Amino acid sequence: MKYASVIVDVPAMQTDRAFDYKVPEEWQKLVKPGMRVIVPFGPRKVQGFIIQLKDHSDYKRLKSITELVDLTPCLTNELLQLGQWLTETTLCFKISAFQAMLPAAMKAKYEKVLGLLTNDVGVLPESIRPFFEKRHHVDLKEIQDVVPLSEIQKEMNKGHLEMIYQVKQKTNRKTIKVIKCSESFSKLTKMLAEIPANAKKQIEIVEYFIKNKISEIPLHVLLSETGTSDASVKSLITKGFLFEEMKEVYRDPYEDRHFEKTLPLALNKEQKDAIDPIIHSIKENHHDVFLMYGVTGSGKTEVYLQSIEEVLKVGKEAIVLVPEISLTPQMVHRFKGRFGSKVAVLHSGLSTGEKYDEWRKIHRKEVQLVVGARSAIFAPFENLGMVIIDEEHESSYKQEENPRYHARDVAIYRAKLHNCPVVLGSATPTLESFARSKKGVYKLLTLKERVNKREMPKVEIIDMREELRSGNRSMFSRSLLDKLTDRLQKGEQSVLLLNKRGYSSFVMCRDCGYVNGCPHCDISLTYHRRGQQLKCHYCGYEEVMPSRCPECNSEHIRFFGTGTQKVEEELVKVLPEARVIRMDVDTTGKKGAHEKLLTKFGQKQADILLGTQMIAKGLDFPDVTLVGVLTADTMLNLPDFRASEKTFQLLTQVSGRAGRHELPGEVVIQTYTPEHYSIELASQYDYDAFYLQEMHLRKSHDYPPYFYIVLLTISHPDITKVISVTEEIAIFLRRNLGNETRILGPVASPIPRIKDRYRYQCMVKYKREKNLHETLQKILEHYQQEMSSNDLMISIDLSPNTLM
DNA sequence: AGCACGCCGACT
DNA sequence: GTCGGCGTGCTC
Numbered sequence: 001m002k003y004a005s006v007i008v009d010v011p012a013m014q015t016d017r018a019f020d021y022k023v024p025e026e027w028q029k030l031v032k033p034g035m036r037v038i039v040p041f042g043p044r045k046v047q048g049f050i051i052q053l054k055d056h057s058d059y060k061r062l063k064s065i066t067e068l069v070d071l072t073p074c075l076t077n078e079l080l081q082l083g084q085w086l087t088e089t090t091l092c093f094k095i096s097a098f099q100a101m102l103p104a105a106m107k108a109k110y111e112k113v114l115g116l117l118t119n120d121v122g123v124l125p126e127s128i129r130p131f132f133e134k135r136h137h138v139d140l141k142e143i144q145d146v147v148p149l150s151e152i153q154k155e156m157n158k159g160h161l162e163m164i165y166q167v168k169q170k171t172n173r174k175t176i177k178v179i180k181c182s183e184s185f186s187k188l189t190k191m192l193a194e195i196p197a198n199a200k201k202q203i204e205i206v207e208y209f210i211k212n213k214i215s216e217i218p219l220h221v222l223l224s225e226t227g228t229s230d231a232s233v234k235s236l237i238t239k240g241f242l243f244e245e246m247k248e249v250y251r252d253p254y255e256d257r258h259f260e261k262t263l264p265l266a267l268n269k270e271q272k273d274a275i276d277p278i279i280h281s282i283k284e285n286h287h288d289v290f291l292m293y294g295v296t297g298s299g300k301t302e303v304y305l306q307s308i309e310e311v312l313k314v315g316k317e318a319i320v321l322v323p324e325i326s327l328t329p330q331m332v333h334r335f336k337g338r339f340g341s342k343v344a345v346l347h348s349g350l351s352t353g354e355k356y357d358e359w360r361k362i363h364r365k366e367v368q369l370v371v372g373a374r375s376a377i378f379a380p381f382e383n384l385g386m387v388i389i390d391e392e393h394e395s396s397y398k399q400e401e402n403p404r405y406h407a408r409d410v411a412i413y414r415a416k417l418h419n420c421p422v423v424l425g426s427a428t429p430t431l432e433s434f435a436r437s438k439k440g441v442y443k444l445l446t447l448k449e450r451v452n453k454r455e456m457p458k459v460e461i462i463d464m465r466e467e468l469r470s471g472n473r474s475m476f477s478r479s480l481l482d483k484l485t486d487r488l489q490k491g492e493q494s495v496l497l498l499n500k501r502g503y504s505s506f507v508m509c510r511d512c513g514y515v516n517g518c519p520h521c522d523i524s525l526t527y528h529r530r531g532q533q534l535k536c537h538y539c540g541y542e543e544v545m546p547s548r549c550p551e552c553n554s555e556h557i558r559f560f561g562t563g564t565q566k567v568e569e570e571l572v573k574v575l576p577e578a579r580v581i582r583m584d585v586d587t588t589g590k591k592g593a594h595e596k597l598l599t600k601f602g603q604k605q606a607d608i609l610l611g612t613q614m615i616a617k618g619l620d621f622p623d624v625t626l627v628g629v630l631t632a633d634t635m636l637n638l639p640d641f642r643a644s645e646k647t648f649q650l651l652t653q654v655s656g657r658a659g660r661h662e663l664p665g666e667v668v669i670q671t672y673t674p675e676h677y678s679i680e681l682a683s684q685y686d687y688d689a690f691y692l693q694e695m696h697l698r699k700s701h702d703y704p705p706y707f708y709i710v711l712l713t714i715s716h717p718d719i720t721k722v723i724s725v726t727e728e729i730a731i732f733l734r735r736n737l738g739n740e741t742r743i744l745g746p747v748a749s750p751i752p753r754i755k756d757r758y759r760y761q762c763m764v765k766y767k768r769e770k771n772l773h774e775t776l777q778k779i780l781e782h783y784q785q786e787m788s789s790n791d792l793m794i795s796i797d798l799s800p801n802t803l804m
Numbered sequence: 805a806g807c808a809c810g811c812c813g814a815c816t
Numbered sequence: 817g818t819c820g821g822c823g824t825g826c827t828c
Contacts, residue, residue, distance in 0.1 A: 019828040042827040059828050
């Protein structure tokens with residue numbers, strides 16, 4: 001007899017352990033750890049993952065596995081182990097760890113159906129009867145709004161009805177009908193004579209098969225190619241010429257795209273020096289973490305591509321992480337162009353089904369390379385030869401919900417197991433990574449030269465206070481305007497970046513200073529021109545823009561701050577002849593809208609690309625010779641110890657967008673704090689100086705990389721409850737952690753209320769703390785009950801990206 | 805998380 | 817006396 005330990009799909013502390021089940025005789029030989037199963041759990045059925053098989057269980061009253069969902073395990077042994085590690089390092093539930101590793105399509109869906117147990121519908125009360133007149137099964141959803149649950153329960157007790165718990169899959173495999181020939185072509189040719197002469201279409205179809213030597217074709221293709229209808233096909237099937245079959249297909253998002261095959265480029269000296277140690281690691285099966293610090297345009301991607309080639313040569317697989325890849329179709333092109341069908345692509349722009357299909361290509365070993373966003377780090381490769389993380393500094397590699405993992409940490413963990421290298425690439429590495437490379441923990445590879453030998457574009461910093469003093473009240477400095485005009489005349493393109501993070505357009509009364517805030521969150525509402533609406537970006541609350549101040553009834557209520565829409569309007573006023581493409585959440589909402597806008601810009605159908613952060617990444621257009629940053633310092637005032645670092649990164653990245661090709665580029669940075677070191681040093685492309693200065697600051701304030709931090713955020717609808725719990729937690733932390741560890745708080749969160757829940761936080765700063773995980777675990781256990789019954793929430797982030 | 809069980813208040 | 821409120825505890 002075999003027994004299976006199963007982690008069930010019930011994310012709660014009390015169920016966060018394995019439950020044992022009997023494996024029915026017929027599956028004894030089939031079951032393997034890592035498979036999904038459906039098991040009875042209490043009165044219902046749930047999905048779960050087998051984490052272990054054993055010959056013995058201590059538990060007496062075991063139930064049996066109801067169903068095997070997978071025929072081959074969807075989690076490899078390595079991923080099972082990785083799940084355990086994730087649980088421990090991020091303090092998440094085991095089930096959440098496993099689910100994070102798989103595409104959303106593989107998460108189960110639960111439905112309840114009422115089944116009729118009696119042959120006489122007449123015994124049912126009038127309210128329920130109509131539902132069962134024609135059917136024996138009715139979705140509970142359908143009936144529960146009309147009939148009170150108690151009534152249904154009564155019938156169940158009487159034995160008239162039963163509750164059936166169903167576990168369904170979210171997405172099914174996509175199948176299409178294909179038509180095949182029943183006979184050989186020569187036989188078909190002879191058989192043609194049997195078709196009546198008036199059945200022209202049927203003859204046409206059979207001839208199509210013979211002429212094109214096709215023995216199998218999807219039905220819809222056959223119909224459109226031959227211009228026939230399925231009636232003719234049907235009759236050919238009954239006559240025995242053809243037969244139909246269901247065939248599983250992949251939903252390929254890049255189906256209709258052609259990728260030009262590219263060949264490896266010759267590497268320059270710096271690139272060779274960088275790739276040699278990587279190749280050495282690959283060949284020697286050695287685990288190393290490389291930090292490839294290369295200025296924008298220094299040809300990092302080519303180094304990636306050629307190292308991957310080495311990985312594939314030795315028969316291994318590679319993972320490439322890119323930040324939110326849908327933004328950089330150019331990147332997909334480069335990988336698909338070099339490696340063709342060996343590549344799977346995983347990113348948020350794909351539908352659930354498409355992601356599932358890409359994942360299955362990996363699972364079935366049909367691809368050796370995956371290019372994707374954060375979660376692609378869990379690709380079920382078993383022979384991993386390298387992980388590349390491009391734009392290593394990007395904050396999107398950290399998941400901001402449970403499990404709060406950082407893809408970089410997962411990459412290093414996996415690479416250690418596989419004895420293979422990790423390559424972190426960036427023009428602006430995180431301080432953490434650069435510090436590690438200085439200590440020799442990571443190996444530093446430096447690319448200082450741009451491949452085209454072009455100088456980095458010249459950067460001009462404009463002091464907007466100065467502009468204001470000399471009477472320029474517009475959002476464009478005179479210099480920026482001059483340069484835009486100049487580009488327009490020369491037929492060159494410009495990119496304008498509106499750095500909006502933490503600064504959006506809010507509505508304020510000029511008379512009394514009243515600001516429209518969200519009634520559920522302590523945050524001001526954001527003005528949206530579409531429909532003159534005010535929206536809360538945290539809870540989705542909406543209201544119509546008032547014409548008078550709700551407080552003092554004044555009519556002088558206006559929106560402040562600068563949205564892309566407003567910039568666009570101004571731009572049209574000052575440069576009426578310019579063709580502008582605006583990219584922001586409003587214009588890129590629809591799937592593929594992004595790419596369309598970028599393609600349009602690439603084809604020079606516009607002169608100026610105006611957008612938010614999203615345009616800073618990876619764009620590469622030959623005719624862009626001017627980059628303007630409208631307000632460089634909006635981020636600097638956020639309560640975030642990484643604010644300077646992020647500003648520096650953004651400015652450096654965006655400057656790299658100009659003059660990447662033949663034409664020299666120029667950058668204009670507008671700011672109200674030109675003296676800030678992150679702005680000044682970004683304009684000089686002086687990462688090293690920035691690193692030193694910022695490290696100095698981090699050191700004096702006990703921030704990473706000198707200290708690790710943990711952020712505990714406690715929330716509850718009742719503010720006194722939040723404060724008292726946070727205080728208790730702070731006291732507990734102080735009592736249990738070492739005296740070199742600093743505990744800050746309780747303080748109100750930077751956003752003190754979201755969705756009617758008050759938020760307080762506590763910060764732990766530590767260097768070495770062996771009791772940390774244990775102590776945090778104890779806190780979670782202690783408040784477990786209140787968290788499930790009393791609306792209390794405690795979230796713990798063991799290495800927060802921001803403190804918001 | 806669900807769901808059952810169980811123990812107290814307001815109704816037939 | 818019963819229906820139904822939600823606190824408590826269990827799920828292999």
